[in-house]
Amino acid sequence: MQPTSENRVKLAIVDDHTLFRQGLSYILRRISACEVVIEVASGRELFAALSAVQPDVVLLDLHMHEMDGKEVSRQLLEHYPQIKIIILSMEYSHDFILELMRLGVHGYLPKDIDQRILKEAIEQVQVKGYYIDDTVAQVMREGLLVKKPTTRLPASNLLLTLTEREKEVLALLCQGHSSYQIAEKLFISLRTVEGHRKNLLEKTGANNAVSLAMFAMKHRLFEGI
Known part of the structure; x- marks a missing residue:
């Protein structure tokens, strides 16, 4: 049975590389469980589009003109906390992963992943609230990523x-x-x-x-x- 429009994961794609953005949109539109509702080149365009429609998950480039992925994530988390954020970037270094995960994004993936992993990540952030692959898990273990508890208890x-x-x-x-x-x-x-x-x-x-x-x-x- 094909998912109904109500059951599909609504996605936004934010990337200033036109070819990558269009290619990703084409792939996602072929996945029956997904629906691309926003496809824009900048954070400014994303926030303008959010007044009309709100996605479940934003697939967000890290390095963009005007407003980078970190700033877009910060504003999304503050003003639209119900929207999940998956960073898609060629910058797959430990420092960037730690910084973005500390900020509160829900997943961090390299741009060269295959369709199966991307679909799995989208599904998991919808169900679990996060997606952690082996690389990110290792970074979190090494970085002791959890915020210090507000309580003073050891x-x-x-x-x-x-x-x-x-x-x-x-x-x-x-x-x-x-x-x-x-x-x-x-x-x-x-x-x-x-x-x-x-x-x-x-x-x-x-x-x-x-x-x-x-x-x-x-x-x-x-x-x-």
């Missing part, structure tokens, strides 16, 4: 403040389950799941799903993260 004591249920919810979030799926698996209400998620954000000092995953990774709470 890390070892901080872990003790997590209830068993909160650890269960965190594990399922890191495995890519939505709040609705977690509610079904744990036989609890969706409202209760959201409550646990809120508590996890407050206790760990994380500000989004990416930071929660980094917290779990840093403290080796679960295998396979």
Whole structure:
């Protein structure tokens, strides 16, 4: 069954290289689960377009004229926090990855990835709230990317403040389950799941799903993260 327009992931492509932007748009339009709703060459054009339509995910170039990808990301995260951001760049250095992930983007990919990985990344940021490949995961481990918790508790004591249920919810979030799926698996209400998620954000000092995953990774709470 083909996804309906309501179920398709709405995408924005922001890249000042016309050929790359058009080629990416052509590829994504052939993926039935995706719908390209914005295709622009700059951050200024993106924000102008957002007044009419808002995508689920923005595929964003890092180096652009007028406003670079970092500044576009910062403004999106501040004014449109519901929109997920995947950086697509030829600049795949550890420093850039750390800087952008610290900022709060939801994924960081090289421009030479194949269609399958791009589709997987888009799907995962929709479900999990982030996409982390092996390279980014290693950078996060090396960089201890999680923000310092707002609480003054030492890390070892901080872990003790997590209830068993909160650890269960965190594990399922890191495995890519939505709040609705977690509610079904744990036989609890969706409202209760959201409550646990809120508590996890407050206790760990994380500000989004990416930071929660980094917290779990840093403290080796679960295998396979």
